[in-house]
Amino acid sequence: MARIRLENITKSFGPHVAVDKLDLDVADGEFFVLLGPTGAGKTTTLRMIAGLEKPTEGVIHINQVNVNDWGPAERDVALVLQQYSLYPRLTVRDNLAFPLRSRIRKLSEADIDKRIDYASKTLRITHLLDRKTDRLSGGEMQRVSIGRAIVREPQVFLMDEPLSALDAKLRESLRSELKDLQMRLGATFIFVTHDQVEAMTMGDRIAVLNKGRIVQVGTPRDVYTNPRDTFVASFVGSPAINLLPGSLAGDVASVAQAFQMPITRSAAVEGPVTFGIRPEDVEVAAGAPNEARIHDVENHGIEKIVTLRVGDNLMRAAVPARVEVKVEEAVRFSWNPDKVMLFDAKTGLNLRGQAA
Amino acid sequence: MAVVSSRGQRIGNLLAIAAVIVVTFIMLAPIYWIVSTSFKPRNLATTNPPTILFEPEVSPFVKLFTKRVQLKPKEVVDYENAPWFERLVFDGGERITRSGKGEIQLSGYPDRFINSLIVAITSTLLAVSMGTITAYGFSRFKVKGEADLLFFVLSTRMLPPIVVAIPMFLMYRAAGLNDSHLGLIILYTAFNVSFAVWLMKGFIDEIPKEYEEAALVDGYTRIQAFFKIVLPEAATGIAATAVFCFITAWNEYAFALIMTNRRAQTAPPFIPSQIGSGLPDWTVIAAGTFLFLLPVAIFTFLLRNHLLRGMSFGAIRK
Known part of the structure; x- marks a missing residue:
């Protein structure tokens, strides 16, 4: 088990800077998620931890040891990829045995069998052991490839979007399986994803990356309720947060010259700001202070996501499924004044806790 | 309407089949000619119109393998x-x-035939293995001036080889490589290696590098990963490349004619040299040609599954 520390890591490919002065500290036994859009540098970061890429600058520590000059084999990390993760032409059993047969491990066949047995039982793939990998479904493939990581008993599990190629149903069930597995093994996981749901449901902590830099590190709750800027706010959460331009005078928010609403001040600012309000904090109810028209309705079963039109602005609200709404119908709405986030109109930074 | 179009289709199919039969017939006619002539008695070899039905003999083959000295x-x-x-x-x-x-x-024929086998097989092995390793390097590592180097490799194929025949001959004479197996092997390997690099690069580019990276992380060295993962995956490409290299080396005539005369002479210059003096015995030449055809035919036949997959490149792999 291991603690991973990245210190001032920069990686550039020619003129392109993929990762820019990145600092991370992943605790032993933590499920740590690197979250960000495509091209944010998540995979490059993971590959540097694995030893497949060398950082241009900076130091990587595993258990307080500088491993910059170590090859991937010496670092004792296991890697699970999105696809092409299994060796073709081999059976599932041979795939699981492959890392164990490496010369650096020198395991007896009996030990290998024991470990394969344990891993395949853990992941419920015992019935697949003698199958060729091209005869597996996507979910089975990813199970086997996680199994190939487990048999190694590595210091760290590195996962690069292992669930992204799977269909929604499977993704959901593997998500909880993975989290469960990590807790049972007590291992350090570093998990790369662009899917904020995966990050929120599995991560002990999340690092949100954008354009090669870390924007925010925190618990899922922290990242959700207290995003550092509008990027994090809009990246995390589905349906996405409503970001509306407006201005603040006293305790009254004037939103996009369309409506006014009271807020509970979280920062002593005046003048132009960007308001952030999550859809679940917008309430549609008769007798609420503001009027809007229904622009669109999405039925999610458990709830409805209603897009409201106020003037030229669109704003999403989550309403209970039983509420009947029709497109173009006039409704009244309000928001929870305690939950309104304030962002700087220019920089997009969260203004909470900042003096005016 | 539907009936008409389906009848039209049927007629179209029949026409297509007929065309294929005609083309096949035309294509195979020379081969049939050679094969049948190699079993004919000498007096029937040059009849006009050609004799189709005859009693086959093995005498051309006996004559091919023996020589009478008075x-x-x-x-x-x-x-x-x-x-x-x-x-x-x-x-x-x-x-x-x-x-x-x-x-x-x-x-002299069996010796020439064996020379052909030695030279073609050895140069194919060399060209394919060197080509595979080089292609792997180009495919997986950042090579400075990669495009230029690859173009340079290919440019060796752009000159008609015969242009360099005379300087090569002089160099070979100076180096003592004239009329030696080694000389021909080096020459054919050099011909083929550029082609092998290009072909193999295409195949290796198709193999996801994630496989090797997984092996690296799993505790294998680059070389071990190459042999355990890349080579089996590239088998199809290797087979296709090997067939092409083998055919080129096997059929090469011009340099074999210039560079060899006795010790290392291959079959291609030898067979026509038999036409030389007196009245040529076409049945013997046909027999020699027929046997010469076989290795390539067998080699290609053995690798046909690989070849079909190889020719469609990435089409089968998703």
Whole structure:
């Protein structure tokens, strides 16, 4: 088990800077998620931890040891990829045995069998052991490839979007399986994803990356309720947060010259700001202070996501499924004044806790 | 409407089949000619119109593999009277059937055929293995000036090889590589390696590098990963490349004619040289050609599954 520390890591490919002065500290036994859009540098970061890429600058520590000059084999990390993760032409059993047969491990066949047995039982793939990998479904493939990581008993599990190629149903069930597995093994996981749901449901902590830099590190709750800027706010959460331009005078928010609403001040600012309000904090109810028209309705079963039109602005609200709404119908709405986030109109930074 | 179009389709299909039959017939006619001629008695080989039905003989093959040497009467006497060691020198160490008047020796053909096999197989192995390793390097590592280097590699194919025949001949003579297996092997390997690099690069580019990276992380070295993961995956490409290299080396005529004369001569320059003097025996030449056809045909046939997959490149892999 291991603690991973990245210190001032920069990686550039020619003129392109993929990762820019990145600092991370992943605790032993933590499920740590690197979250960000495509091209944010998540995979490059993971590959540097694995030893497949060398950082241009900076130091990587595993258990307080500088491993910059170590090859991937010496670092004792296991890697699970999105696809092409299994060796073709081999059976599932041979795939699981492959890392164990490496010369650096020198395991007896009996030990290998024991470990394969344990891993395949853990992941419920015992019935697949003698199958060729091209005869597996996507979910089975990813199970086997996680199994190939487990048999190694590595210091760290590195996962690069292992669930992204799977269909929604499977993704959901593997998500909880993975989290469960990590807790049972007590291992350090570093998990790369662009899917904020995966990050929120599995991560002990999340690092949100954008354009090669870390924007925010925190618990899922922290990242959700207290995003550092509008990027994090809009990246995390589905349906996405409503970001509306407006201005603040006293305790009254004037939103996009369309409506006014009271807020509970979280920062002593005046003048132009960007308001952030999550859809679940917008309430549609008769007798609420503001009027809007229904622009669109999405039925999610458990709830409805209603897009409201106020003037030229669109704003999403989550309403209970039983509420009947029709497109173009006039409704009244309000928001929870305690939950309104304030962002700087220019920089997009969260203004909470900042003096005016 | 539907009926009409389906009848139209059927007629179209019939026409297509007929066309294929005609084309196949035209394509195979020369091959049939060679094969049938190699089983004909000599007097039927050049009849006009050609003889289609005849009683097949193996005499062309017997003649192909043997040569008759007429001994002059004085030589026969000399031979009879010579002591045993001189006799040994006289027959050149070959076992001979002696009638007193002439003798039957093994002809030059089997040696030439074996030379062809040695040169073609060795140069194919060399070109394909060097090509595979080089292609792997180009495919997986950042090589400075990669595009230029690859173009340079290919540019060796752009000149008609015969242009360099005379300088090559002089260099080979100076280096003592004339009329040697090694000389031809080097030459053919050099021809083929550029082609092998390009072809193999295409195939190796198709193999996801994630496989090797997984192996690296799993505790294998780059070389081990290459042999355990890349080579089996590239088998199809290797087979296709090998067939092309083998065919090129096997069929090469011009350099073999110039660079070799006896010791290392391959079959291509040898077969037509038999036409040389007197009235040519076309059945023997046909027999030689027929046997010469076989290795490529067999090699290609054995690798046909790989070839089909190889030719469609990435189409099968998703």
